[in-house]
Amino acid sequence: MILILLILSSCRTLFPPVVEEKTISTLQSWAYQLQNIDLIELEKSSYDLLVIDYSKDGSEGGKWSSSEIRRVKEAGGGKILLAYLSIGEAETHRSYWNNSWVPGNPPWVGREAITSDGRPTRFHVKYWDSEWEDILKKLVDSTISQGFSGVLLDGCDAYTYWSDSLNRESEVLSMEDAADRMVGLITELSRYARNRANEFIVFTQERTKLLTASRIKDSYLSSIQGVVAPEIFFPGEALIDNPYDPQSDLVEYFKDIRSRGKVVCSLEYLSQTNTGLDRYFQQAKTYGFLPYAANRALDTLRSR
Numbered sequence: 001m002i003l004i005l006l007i008l009s010s011c012r013t014l015f016p017p018v019v020e021e022k023t024i025s026t027l028q029s030w031a032y033q034l035q036n037i038d039l040i041e042l043e044k045s046s047y048d049l050l051v052i053d054y055s056k057d058g059s060e061g062g063k064w065s066s067s068e069i070r071r072v073k074e075a076g077g078g079k080i081l082l083a084y085l086s087i088g089e090a091e092t093h094r095s096y097w098n099n100s101w102v103p104g105n106p107p108w109v110g111r112e113a114i115t116s117d118g119r120p121t122r123f124h125v126k127y128w129d130s131e132w133e134d135i136l137k138k139l140v141d142s143t144i145s146q147g148f149s150g151v152l153l154d155g156c157d158a159y160t161y162w163s164d165s166l167n168r169e170s171e172v173l174s175m176e177d178a179a180d181r182m183v184g185l186i187t188e189l190s191r192y193a194r195n196r197a198n199e200f201i202v203f204t205q206e207r208t209k210l211l212t213a214s215r216i217k218d219s220y221l222s223s224i225q226g227v228v229a230p231e232i233f234f235p236g237e238a239l240i241d242n243p244y245d246p247q248s249d250l251v252e253y254f255k256d257i258r259s260r261g262k263v264v265c266s267l268e269y270l271s272q273t274n275t276g277l278d279r280y281f282q283q284a285k286t287y288g289f290l291p292y293a294a295n296r297a298l299d300t301l302r303s304r
Helices: 004-012 037-045 066-077 132-147 160-163 175-196 217-223 248-259 278-287
Strands: 030-033 049-053 078-087 089-090 111-114 122-125 150-154 201-205 226-230 262-271 290-294
Touching: 004 049, 030 290, 037 066, 066 175, 078 089, 078 132, 078 201, 078 278, 089 201, 122 160, 132 150, 132 175, 150 175, 160 175, 175 201, 175 217, 226 248, 278 290
Parallel strands: 030 049, 049 078, 078 150, 150 201, 201 226, 226 262, 262 290
Antiparallel strands: 089 122, 111 122
16 A cells, blocks of 8 residues: 555656646636736736736847746646737837837838837837738747747727828728728737647737727637727726726627627726725626726736
């Protein structure tokens, strides 16, 4: 009997139990952090889904290693780990950025984006351009090599910028055309990723009803597993702690997406002392959304 126990103990040491990754259908919580990332803190967290930057500082050398990503995914009973990719704007701190680039050179680089979130400088891009698409595909390849479960595609609302007649760009599209081109990019990136990793997960981040604006709705829905919905309960001009004012049209829009079997991750910019936190979490969960509250810089991991 002692010999049998010793053999079993040795087997557990040589062949540790495989930790299965969470599945989309079992998600109960999520978190979002793009700056000041501490992998040990992520490993210790109880979140099922985590969205982080694919690099510590945006550089090629700052990319997380496959072993680092694996440790986070296997911690705490398994986690889904998505890499953040901006597809509607080019970020100047990324390894792909060339400091000689200016609006119009290369032709797909637009005007500088006006932001107030404390993150690095960004430029609008003609996201339908093949050169920009090639850059994004290389980033997708990298996230697959690193071992990420999938990607969060941000900047999907850029179609509203390129359909604005006051954007002062060299090109203005119709709303439908701009939305279809955005859905086309999302669809192509999803197809490209799943040809290389068939379980690869794609989430989008949007709050301007891309599904409603596009004429190719089925393509959008078949390309994604979930969406991040920012500021639909506490919208406003302040960087944090805007008043509670649910946007009924957006709430209904994301309820519809949820009813189609997609995960809806709600994101609000609230301080930890905000008295509306409990109300927000309860209301979001009532709609079937997964709530998360953060500061706008997304530089800390909240405990709830």
